[in-house]
Amino acid sequence: MHDASPKTWSGRFSEPVAELVKRYTASVSFDKRLAEFDIQGSLAHAQMLNKVGVLSDDDLTAITNGMSKILAAIREGSFEWLLDLEDVHMNIEKRLTDLIGDAGKRLHTGRSRNDQVATDIRLWLRHEIDALIHLAGELQRSLLDLAEKHADTVMPGFTHLQVAQPITFGHHLMAYVEMLARDVERLQDTRKRVNRLPLGAAALAGTSYPIDREFVMRQLGFDAVCENSLDAVSDRDFAIEFTAAAALVMTHLSRLSEELVLWMNPRFGFIDMADRYCTGSSIMPQKKNPDVPELVRGKTGRVTGHLVALLTLMKAQPLAYNKDNQEDKEPLFDTVDTLSATLRVVADMMRGVVVKPEAMRRAVKQGYATATDLADYLVKKGLPFRDAHEAVALAVRYAGEQRKDLEDLSLVELGTFSPLISAEVFEVLTPEGSLASRNHIGGTAPNQVRAAIARARNRLEEA
Ligand code: ARG
Numbered sequence: 001m002h003d004a005s006p007k008t009w010s011g012r013f014s015e016p017v018a019e020l021v022k023r024y025t026a027s028v029s030f031d032k033r034l035a036e037f038d039i040q041g042s043l044a045h046a047q048m049l050n051k052v053g054v055l056s057d058d059d060l061t062a063i064t065n066g067m068s069k070i071l072a073a074i075r076e077g078s079f080e081w082l083l084d085l086e087d088v089h090m091n092i093e094k095r096l097t098d099l100i101g102d103a104g105k106r107l108h109t110g111r112s113r114n115d116q117v118a119t120d121i122r123l124w125l126r127h128e129i130d131a132l133i134h135l136a137g138e139l140q141r142s143l144l145d146l147a148e149k150h151a152d153t154v155m156p157g158f159t160h161l162q163v164a165q166p167i168t169f170g171h172h173l174m175a176y177v178e179m180l181a182r183d184v185e186r187l188q189d190t191r192k193r194v195n196r197l198p199l200g201a202a203a204l205a206g207t208s209y210p211i212d213r214e215f216v217m218r219q220l221g222f223d224a225v226c227e228n229s230l231d232a233v234s235d236r237d238f239a240i241e242f243t244a245a246a247a248l249v250m251t252h253l254s255r256l257s258e259e260l261v262l263w264m265n266p267r268f269g270f271i272d273m274a275d276r277y278c279t280g281s282s283i284m285p286q287k288k289n290p291d292v293p294e295l296v297r298g299k300t301g302r303v304t305g306h307l308v309a310l311l312t313l314m315k316a317q318p319l320a321y322n323k324d325n326q327e328d329k330e331p332l333f334d335t336v337d338t339l340s341a342t343l344r345v346v347a348d349m350m351r352g353v354v355v356k357p358e359a360m361r362r363a364v365k366q367g368y369a370t371a372t373d374l375a376d377y378l379v380k381k382g383l384p385f386r387d388a389h390e391a392v393a394l395a396v397r398y399a400g401e402q403r404k405d406l407e408d409l410s411l412v413e414l415g416t417f418s419p420l421i422s423a424e425v426f427e428v429l430t431p432e433g434s435l436a437s438r439n440h441i442g443g444t445a446p447n448q449v450r451a452a453i454a455r456a457r458n459r460l461e462e463a
Pocket of ligand 1: 323
């Protein structure tokens with residue numbers, strides 16, 4: 001990028017902008033990413049100006065042709081972006097004027113960069129949200145495939161990271177499918193507020209030209225127009241909402257990642273991860289490190305940081321447009337890039353997870369995971385729950401001393417803790433018995449897990 005002709009707005013200035021200031025205030029190095037949407041917005045604006053009689057047919061034709069040349073140059077990478085022209089809007093407008101002359105200078109009639117940039121970001125973000133929703137669906141499919149294979153695989157469920165009760169690995173994975181389904185709902189909801197048209201607000205107060213905002217709205221596929229011109233140019237709620245939704249997706253993926261890291265540790269040994277998702281150590285030859293889930297955890301902080309950056313950007317900003325708002329783009333762009341790369345990588349990583357059911361079962365057996373089942377058994381035989389809890393606590397203590405699991409105690413041994421215990425107790429003391437008994441919607445019984453998977457698949461089909 002190098003310097004070119006004087007600034008579009010330089011007429012009233014008596015000395016040129018300092019080099020340092022030029023570099024400090026320019027945004028083209030990053031906002032050129034909005035180029036295609038900027039052109040889309042400009043074409044809709046030009047069509048509207050023509051429709052209301054402000055722009056001639058010849059001018060509209062010239063603008064349309066000029067823009068298609070510019071678009072082609074941008075796509076093939078031959079467009080020359082000039083720092084001197086500050087941002088994506090003025091770079092494109094200047095090039096258009098070079099190509100078609102005065103018609104290019106008429107394009108900006110009844111418009112300001114303030115409503116132009118707000119429109120561009122919304123068009124861009126709408127496009128990206130749709131792509132992210134698709135990627136979140138792909139990740140759900142990847143989790144569903146693994147959950148389906150392991151609808152019966154016993155593992156310990158944890159609370160406080162201590163063995164709590166038996167669950168299936170499929171059930172555990174389905175918790176993440178639920179989180180992602182809510183994430184998609186949030187993105188869809190955010191999209192409604194993204195999909196409103198600021199154009200027509202001009203600098204801040206509207207314009208004296210007889211514009212037709214509804215026409216532009218329809219041309220660009222927006223659902224509504226922003227109702228207040230001041231709000232239209234200064235509102236970045238939609239960017240904050242989106243980043244909040246994205247930070248929450250990342251937070252969910254960071255939890256999954258943390259679990260993968262734990263499960264892969266030999267102390268757990270529940271899974272192994274495909275080599276293509278791990279790295280070695282430059283000093284310790286034995287190492288296989290779960291770098292990818294660790295990075296997902298780390299990148300979560302980055303996206304949460306973008307959310308805080310945007311909230312801070314808007315805090316106490318007076319109406320209407322302020323140059324501060326130019327700082328909305330890099331956090332937004334990086335949020336989209338980080339989230340989209342993360343969704344892709346996690347979806348593929350889950351396909352490379354090797355499950356070790358024996359290790360999971362061993363962990364269930366070591367943690368008295370069916371103690372609650374024994375208590376429930378006694379309650380069903382008439383003992384008040386608190387008494388049952390106490391009897392089982394004593395049984396667990398005794399079994400611990402014997403270095404045995406509950407189901408390995410004899411009927412005589414178990415009988416010393418309650419006279420209500422008889423031979424069929426062993427049905428509830430096995431992990432399978434425990435799983436099968438949690439047979440209601442949302443429960444971990446394998447048939448319920450399979451039903452949940454089927455519902456989730458239907459939800460994805462319908463979307
Ligand atoms: N590059 C600016 C932005 O991203 C465009 C709008 C600038 N408007 C202005 N009056 N300086 O926000």
